[in-house]
Amino acid sequence: MLALIKPDAAPGLRLEHVPAPTPRDGEVLIRVLRTGICGTDMHIYRWDGWARSTIAPPLVTGHEFVGTVVENASDRPLAPGDVVGGESHVACNACPSCRAGDFHLCDRTSVIGIHRDGAFAEYVALPAGNVWPWAEPVDLDVAAIFDPFGNAVHAALHFDLAGEDVAIAGAGPIGLMAAAVARHAGARSVLVSDVSDYRLALADRLGVPAARTLSEGGAQPPRFSVGLEMSGSGAGLQELIDQLVPGGRLAALGLTSDRVELDWSAVVTKMLTIQGIFGRRVFETWDEMSRLVREGLDIAPLVTHRFACEDFERAFAAVASRRCGKVILDWDGGTRCA
DSSP states (O other): OEEEEEOSSSSOOEEEEOOOOOOOTTEEEEEEEEEEOOHHHHHHHHTOHHHHHHOOSSEEOOOEEEEEEEEEOSSSOOOTTOEEEEOSEEOOSOSHHHHTTOGGGOTTOEEBTTTBOOSSBSEEEEEGGGEEEOSSOOOHHHHHTHHHHHHHHHHHTSSOOTTOEEEEEOOSHHHHHHHHHHHHTTOSEEEEEOSOHHHHHHHHHTTOOEESSTTTTTOOSOOEEEEEEOSOOHHHHHHHHHHEEEEEEEEEOOOOSSOOOOOHHHHHHTTOEEEEOOSOOTTHHHHHHHHHHHTTOOOGGGEEEEEEGGGHHHHHHHHHHTOOSEEEEESSSSTTTO
8 A cells, every 4th residue: 555654763754655454353444535634743744852752663654534444353333435534542441541431541542643553544454442433424624634623622612612702822723623613612702813824814714813912802901711722832822821811711732842931920810720631532522523513513614735645745845834724635536546
């Protein structure tokens, strides 16, 4: 099969023919149709400090995908041709968190495309318990980005947003997804901040109020009751702390590259609640995402670029430019991937 791999400990990826996976007992073999490129994939592509400390080449990368069942080596009722997605975090099912049903808190999690071969390939094998079958027809672009959509939903719905004034730091795809979720959940107002002119324009096209800073957006004095940190920026996190009202609540999803300094006195004296968010609840968040889509929440406009898998260098360049929403790699419609 064709696969996009990290062949060695150096920047870049390579498209190569490698053996297709054989599903082990309890696994499902999936024919990949489309994949989304994530910020994590960019870390691996660039081979930064996080990637050097985490990735063991050679490795098939990628974890956002949609595909169809080819072979089912489990007792789950999944038939060849079924359209499926997959939860990328493979929990151990044995630690205290897993035994309590909190699979998203498993400290032995193995993530496809990071710790085990992933979905930037024509085929991927996944434990049957991680497979998400689509019960109704679905836009393949939307299905391919349910993984990051889950991050947005998990963060945005951690607090009750009905009637709240919500500030979001970061107008990347997940930040804009979170804004759409917040509005759908009944937030009184939503404002997204970002320093990228392209992403501010994308927010405008999607009808999401946006500004370069939260204070520029009219938040003086502070009036936000809920903050969502999606930028991975220490400055963005501090701005949210500054702009939250006393008793405000903050859900932080963005990962920073370095340690950050915060005005901790403001956190204490304003009695703020800060909640870290990682991944998605399995499969509660998937159920919530499906409900939101059925109710008419449309995230398809966030897909701004699509490339054939052979054209992956241009796809990664688009992500690196930050002049994009979600970028899709097509593993089924390219000249050699059909």
